[in-house]
Amino acid sequence: MYRLADRHSPAVQVRDNLPGSAIRELLLDPDGTLWLATTGPGLWRRQAGRSVSYSVRDGLPDDKVRTLLRDRNGNLWLGTWSGLCRFQNGHFSSLTTRDGLPHDYIDALYEDREGSLWIGTVFGGLDRLRDGKFATYTTHEGLANNAATAILQTKSTHGGGVSRYRNGEFSHFTREHGLRSLFVWAIEQDRGGNLWVGTGLPASVGVFKEGKFISYGPEEGLTIEGGVRAIFADAEGNLWIGGDGGGLCRFRDGVFTSHTVRDGLPSNSIRMISQDRDGRLWIGTTEGLCRYHHGKFTIFQTQDGLANDTVYAMHQDADGAIWFGTQGGLTRHVGETFRPYTTRDGLFQNAIYQVLEDGEHNLWMSSNRGIFEVPISAFSEFDAGRISALKCIGYGVADGMKATQCEGASQPAGWRSRDGKMWFPTAAGVTMIHPATVQRNERRPPVLVEQVFVDGRSVAIGEPLRVSPGTRELRFHYTALSFLAPSKVRFRYQLEPFDRDWVEAGTRRVAFYNKIPAGKYRFRVIACNDDGLWNEDGASFAFYLPPHFFQTLWFLALCAAMVGLAGWSFHRRRMARAKAQFSMVLAERSRIARSLHDTLAQGFAGIAFQLEAVADKLSGAPAQAQQHLNLALSMVRHSLVEARRSVMNLRSAALESCDLASALAETARQMMADRSVDVNVQTSGPPRMLSPKVEDNLLRVGQEAVTNSLKHSQATQIRIVLDYQPTFVRLSIHDNGQGFEPNGLMAANGGHFGLIGMRERAKQIGGKIEIRSRPGAGTDVVLEIATHRTAQPSD
DSSP states (O other): OEEOOSTTSOOEEOOTTOOSSOEEEEEEOTTSOEEEEESSSOEEEEETTEEEEEOGGGTOSOSOEEEEEEOTTSOEEEEETTEEEEEETTEEEEEOGGGTOSOSOEEEEEEOTTSOEEEEESSSOEEEEOOOSEEEEOGGGTOSOSOEEEESSSEEEBSSOEEEEETTEEEEEOGGGTOSOSEEEEEEEOTTOOEEEEEETTTEEEEEETTEEEEEOGGGTOOOEEEEEEEEEOTTSOEEEEEEESOEEEEETTEEEEEOGGGTOSOSOEEEEEEOTTSOEEEEETTEEEEEETTEEEEEOGGGTOSOSOEEEEEEOTTSOEEEEETTEEEEEETTEEEEEOGGGTOSOSOEEEEEEOTTSEEEEEETTEEEEEEHHHHHHHHTTSSSSOOOEEEOGGGTOSOSOBOOSSBOSOEEOTTSOEEEEETTEEEEEOGGGOOOOOOOOOEEEEEEEETTEEEOOSSOEEOOTTOOEEEEEEEEOOSSOGGGOEEEEEEETTOSSOEEEETOOEEEEESOOSEEEEEEEEEEOTTOOEEEEEEEEEEEEOOOGGGSHHHHHHHHHHHHHHHHHHHHHHHHHHHHHHHHHHHHHHHHHHHHIIIIIHHHHHHHHHHHHHHHHTTTOHHHHHHHHHHHHHHHHHHHHHHHHHHTTOOOHHHHHSOHHHHHHHHHHHHHTTOOOEEEEEEESOOOOOOHHHHHHHHHHHHHHHHHIIIIIOOSEEEEEEEEOSSEEEEEEEEOSOOOOHHHHOSOSGGGHHHHHHHHHHHHTTOEEEEEEOTTSOEEEEEEEESSSOOOOOO
8 A cells, every 4th residue: 555645746655554454445534533444354544554354244145345425314334255244333234136136246426416326346337325215114124914904003914913013123913822813904092001802813902911812703702794994992992993894893891882874874894993082983885974973973075075986094183173084085084075186286106005194284194106295275275266186195115115006995095103103014024214303305306308209200409409391290308307206206297388377297207299380499398306305407409490481471461461451452452443433423424414504404494585575475466476476385395305315415417417617507596586686706817527426515605605695695686606627626706785793603502504614515525715804894605726736525
């Protein structure tokens, strides 16, 4: 062995007080004690210059020590060629293949962050050693039989009689001690401190006195059939007995009396008997719960709120609530109300064989899948809706139990001893846990996203991922590193922002998502250890699922713009069509109005002139009156024809038979009657044919001007000049009447529609009309139209 002071000093060989064999490993304690693992004299301790050796004579399993380890609790572990050895408080204890090691040749030791001791063997692989929460007693520790059924400060076994555990040792009682059967299924202690046991095959009860059992069977009056499953000593000194058949049996003062279904029991097969603090006796049967009080039986079944009709256990908590363990869940009884709880509410298991309460007001229950605990307060919070499920902590093989199958259908199927320990019979011995001293796992498990699959294809995990548009399936594989109880690690995951809340995955280690919409996502997963401590940070994986081009904002905006443009275009076209239709209707109305004004109105004016002449000549010159009357009648006919032609938008009849100048002269003549007005029609320039529309509108304008002169101006002379020029035609109508103020009469009202009509007709043929007049100076109406182009009719 050499000692090195520092990196710069030479190594110094240590020669004194050393073993004479190879040194395989060194271990230095904080206090300076040096431990040496050797292949000859065993374990050496060197302290303050003095050496002490330990060998097989001191308790080592082998003098050949391969490796050393000091754990967090101060234990010194030695790996030898013949097993694992622990040195504690000056004593050695060993573990070999007989205790479960895969091989006795230990080559390496390591303690992980959760306190587990990892053992590397030469030929048996890797093994792990850890202190479980449960201590289990089997035949290896001295139990008579591993199939324990009932427990009461002692251990009762199936097929091995009664075992008593006292001062760390087991003692056994069999037929030699008075038992009629070794199948002991029930155990109880009466008020006098006497121990009673119930057996099966045959059914009997026995009381332990003076080191032996005094048994009672059918010969002594016991009516139980098959086997005794439940014994209970009440506060009044009665011993109540139930079993596979025969109903409820009471033993008092050496006499047995029985009650059956004929007396009000729901079934003769009984699994539980107990008494509440009010002195009421409760009997659990295979067909319902029964309460016996003041000599009367009351039955409660599932329709009354019981979780299941087969009742195994009863416990009354510190607040007075009574809890019943059944084949189908847990039931709480308060007042006259029964409230069931099952696995749907978060319960660990439905089949409940025993219900116990620890000093922290937690319920401990045994089942066919292990033992679990839940705070009593959780039930009230669950009923109030403050939590979504009952939070149970389950225990099994990973916690030190030899088997998860607990025994039930016997009483009591578990016991809380006076020191607070919980004892439960199982299919592999009796297991015990002390809730007050249980070391909770305070290590939050590291969480890892192991693999990500996109449409079945594995992708690299690292930087944020961009997946292909249209991805249909995403699969995330995750895990949490905890070797204490990996099967009890639970997970929650969430795909942000797709999931609104965490998804409870339980122990499942994969998450699936199908057909999620495009967007940016982050998959998060968190985990808790076997004691429910969560790693809230967890692990995450970010990715981006891009949309198809037809799902992008620019495409949707373009579509919206196109739809808007199409709508606007459609609206514009519709409005244009409506406007055109309205313009056509308005134009047609204006045309008809003008036509009616220029035909009927002016015709009526001429007729009126003729009728006035008739009135003047009727008495003095009947023959002339008759002429005027005939002319008025002709004008009526002509006006009707003109009105029809105007409505049908046809050319004036006057223009059908003569030219424009002649039509103007004829129109003036018809309007004259016997008025003393000199009408002179003149033509200048070479006459020529104009378009029918131009000629018709010129005629109507001239007709309107002459009519206005005759009706309003009191003129004595009217001169009509039609001037044909090479590039234009001008129509002038002049009278010497009284004139008017044009600005005052140009308003568009019903009294002067003729002036408006003349302007509209001029506009229709592309002409320019000018009306000049002043009071006392006559009136001039001049319409000029270019003849190199013709105004087109409006639509």
